[in-house]
Amino acid sequence: MKRAGPMPPAARAIVNGDRRVLARVISQVENGDPAAAPVTRVLYPRTGNKPVVGVTGPLGVGKSSLINQLVARLRELDRTVAVVAVDPSSPYSGGSVLGDRIRFDRRADDAGVFFRSMASRGEVGGVAAATREVTRLLDAAGFDVILVETVGSGQVDLAVRDVATTSVVVLVPHLGDEVQTLKAGLFEIADVFCVNKADLPGADVARRDLVELVALGSDRSGWRPKIVSTSTTQPSGIEDLWSAIAAHEEFLDRSGARRADERRRVSSEVVELVREKVGRELAGRLEREPALRHWVDQVVERTLDPHTVADRLAKTIGRR
């Protein structure tokens, strides 16, 4: 790969473990600040070899609690961990309350852990647009494992597949109807199913339902989703959960699926970036199009219809 040029000081600082610079560049990425571009560009070749584990599922199933315990487990195994927790932005104010940190145990003096909350800033699909770039920064910063918690929107967050190498779908007992509605999306994304709150009644039934569901599905490129039961309040199953994730990561390497998956993710990221750039460019041209106001007036007057005007505008601004 072509060398990406001399290393800007911020990039060097991130690689050398400077957490403040890392935190600052993450903000720049979130804000679409052009200052981040030379940093992410030069770090890009160093990224792509770490497990990025997406944890998704409805609100309140225990995603944050599980991530907290996965972090503890990984620290036992002497692996460093970074967490990105995405919560929804309010469509009204653009603000948000990011509360996933509440479940995170106190590790004020452990440099092997990094936790960052992130607002979705208008993205649907459960993952903020900047999340993928942020996971790469954490990768370049040297963390061994990156965990991503996505907005628990009730719907399974399909976009997690554009970020994660392994996706964990978390469910709880008595989510019967929800499982039915999630079904269509489930096999698209789940590499591991986690039945959390196994301390509650009904956990066995939930697990059995899932086993049936998984048996019905066709295995996606040679991987059949694993099912684990966990409880974070009466701690159990966390080792199993990590083992299932690790088994999938191993499968990715063994089967060659890692490269194919990465190809799919990169392709969807590039398409998304182009869409954003072109959209912005076109919106700018549209605003400067002198005929726009006139045609809009005619649509209001009912002398033209919206489709005709859209066709005309698409032609004129496309030509420039």
Added chain:
Amino acid sequence: MPRNTKVSPRRVLIAKPGLDGHDRGAKVVARALRDAGFEVIYAGLRQTPEEIVRAALEEDVDLIGLSILSGAHMALFPKVLALLKKEKAADIPVFAGGIIPDEDARRLKKAGIRAIFGPGTSLEEIVSTAQRLARSAA
């Protein structure tokens, strides 16, 4: 709307240092700031000053809000300020609220807490102060 044409949201950490379990005020303030367009990292109860400062740095916040109703403010607020200084992060402004006698409030402001609000303060006043204090994007 494309991301970088609008103003980027300011980030604020709302934290409760010490053993104080009164969290209504902190939650009310968090919600008001969200409704004003802030991204509020709510860190929850019973944080040590070390945890608060670490969260502030990792989350790259533009403002820190501390809430104490238990009376421990004279010990805990200056500790947070001192740790920020030690981390070369004294540029992050800190404001606070809760049950804080006037005399204490005066001394804490001298020590570097930028604003202090007691019971009954209007949320408008808190929000406009936050907007004034929060660091702007570099």
